[in-house]
Amino acid sequence: MFHAKRLIAATFIWAASAVASSAIEPQEFMLDNGMQVVVIEDHRAPVVVHMVWYKVGAADDPAGHSGIAHFLEHLMFKATDTLEEGQFDATVQANGGTHNAFTSWDYTAYHQRVAADRLSLMMEMEADRMVNLRLDRSDWLPERDVILRERGQTLESSPDRVFSEQMRAALYQNSPYGRPIIGWRHEMEQLTGDIATAFYRVHYAPNNAILVVAGDVDPQEVLALAQQYYGPIPAVQDMPERFRPQEPPQLAERRLTMHDARVGQPYMNRLYITPQRHSGDQREAAAFTMLAALLSGGSATSVLDRALTYDANIAISSWASYNGSALDSGVFSLGIMPVEGVSLQEAEDALDTTVAQFIEDGIDMEQLERVRMQVRAEAIYQLDDTAQRANSIGADLALGLTLQDNEDWLHVLEDVTPEEILTAARHLDRRESVTGWLMGVEE
């Protein structure tokens, strides 16, 4: 059961964007060994979320070893010098807690949610496995079968996911973002405990980690506990620079066609490389976020829904989305699933026409106000979920953003002008995109 949860989380990119309001300001500390500590107080209930984020993810997998960051995430539940295999899991459960772990392209995170009086127990175990993992006395081989099965069950069994993997691989010409988080099957099959241990020794260290503790805690007490458990772990002296291969100028639009007998409804999807959030400068990313919300905000009044479903009966559904929370680049996507009798080419043309018309007409200010209201409300409601707030902050920090950036995000979103949103829309460049059609098998 526990594995099943991690399987899903591992392939999930956190759309991190919650925002602080007048909530108690998170406190930030730095341990002597370089470990960053953030404490978010929420005293409404005696519960605590304890997370450790490592600034390493699938985009840091060495060439030929795709999937190693994710494999290691699984192996982190194996034996340490003092804990037996499975004991971490059992201890959290016996204490009524829940726990999870996930890997993205840019970070790997481990978290537990427990009664506040059990925080030190979690810290003790998490600090232990930061450096004491013992794959040489663990049975790592069955876990490789687990991740291969995971790839089979969650990815290869779904034409949508396979298509999405192919799309990403085609979008990136040089960046490791084109590789799947879980890894390519033929490379996963070659991963070993030794390869995982080597990766672990390089990247798992206090000076490459962020501790986030959120809930019914006193920041000074958390700091004292962190010093007690994480403080003695020595920093790794030669932590590698976080350098990834960057994209060259992209000059040619790519198009993919995929047929699969399991496809019920054909659809078209397009991914564009776009700017990401930058520390101290999130306006561009905010403009893309607002653009996606105006085009496809989930309400019947959004631009694509209105034009393609209500005014003209072309689309079963249509979508626009943007994720700008990434180290090297953001992705904007546009897509449409046509109704019976409308071809993918006709649907794609209608989608492109609608976006072009949107740019020509300019922004409907009433709609923008409604979207601003929804954005503001959602950001407030998200704060209610302390675990989600800890997630948002942890993910941002792991991307090299700051607490200030995390807090500013809402205000930047609200502040973005109609002109900036239109500029973002005009920025979407087909030469930096991949367009895919997913279809059933031709008769």
Added chain:
Amino acid sequence: MRILAAFTLALGLSAPFTAGAIDIQDVTSPGGHSAWLVEEHSIPFVSLDVVFTGGAALDPEGRAGAVQLMTSLLTEGAGDLDAQGYASALESLAGSITFEAGRDSVSMNIRALTENRDEVIELAMMALTEAQFGQMSIDRVRGQTVAYLERAALDPNTVAQQTYLQLGYAGHAYATPTEGTPDTVAALTVDDILNAHAAAFTSDRMYVGASGDITAAELGAIVDRITRDLPVSEAPLPEYHRFDAPAGVTVVDFPGPQSVIQFGHGGIAADDDDFMAAYAMNEIFGGSGFGSRLMGELREARGLTYGIYTSLASSKFGDSYAGRFSTGNENAAEAIELVRAQFQWLADGGITQDDLSRIQTYLTGAYPLRFDGNDSIAGILAAMQFQGYPLNYVNIRNDLLRAVTLEDVQRMAQRLAQPDALQFVVVGQPVGVVTTTQ
């Protein structure tokens, strides 16, 4: 679904808490109404949960489903807004208003930003007191409900629980489903809906829980605003009825390879002085959280089922100690005898100190995780008043649980577990099992 809802409620209210820090205020409004509040200004919104005692238990004879149908019509047109107008008004305020009908209560859940709280409250009041109940909406929602109930009748779990309740609550409101039956719902009229509305939402049977960015004075004003347009109750509440199905087996023929088996007997009232001991006992025996005795014996040791759970279904107007599982038709007879033997084990003092310590660690740790945001907290506050728990309960709950001794649990097991009184409802085509219930 109904039984599960009752299970959830019983669990939700009986789970314990660590000595710690939920600061609950008992607010009295200028008009003299009470509300419980967790005041927390850090996030600019509030969640309100308003529970009205009665619910589907108020449906008159032959009108089962009236309260449920009425509740689902409240936001289908109210005041001068049609259903779409209502939805978009709510969307532009970024608030949330939902109504739910249960076996013992109806509830109104509101989530509103501080900046437009009054407007959201007014919109909620419009639904609560000015719903249109237009004939077209009634016809449409009634049709959907009947279609849903016809599908539900094909679910062996639904059949099992309905049969179980009919056997143990004969002549009581709990014997009929909250949603009604296809026949009773199809026959409901506008008058039935209006009567259900007048009976279900009354100012003297109302409990309010609030959590978030609101002061006691502001909450008091809202409570008075809610009660202002509500009537005082006239419909009597049902009498308390202890589940009293005869012992035995009741087979309901149902095609398929599996039998769904619901079993149980009378339970314990939620306000019993020894309820906590019963709670710990049940969690060890058949609780859902952490390796129970029944799971060990039926699933792990013998592979007879995927899951088996028991629960103290201690509701407002009746109580039963019930459980459910499914098994292959050919294993039904063996499984029934095993369950009976486990009840005997329980009554004979099978639980050990180690079982109790383990469950105390688990439950005291799991309890606070329920308080995960304003919505949950408001809901718990309203439900605690509805059930009659004291204000400080959440903060002493874990201590009470830790204070339960093995002796307490054994005494309770002896009192509660009655292997010879068990009723087994078997929905399926079990091999070698026949109806013995008189």
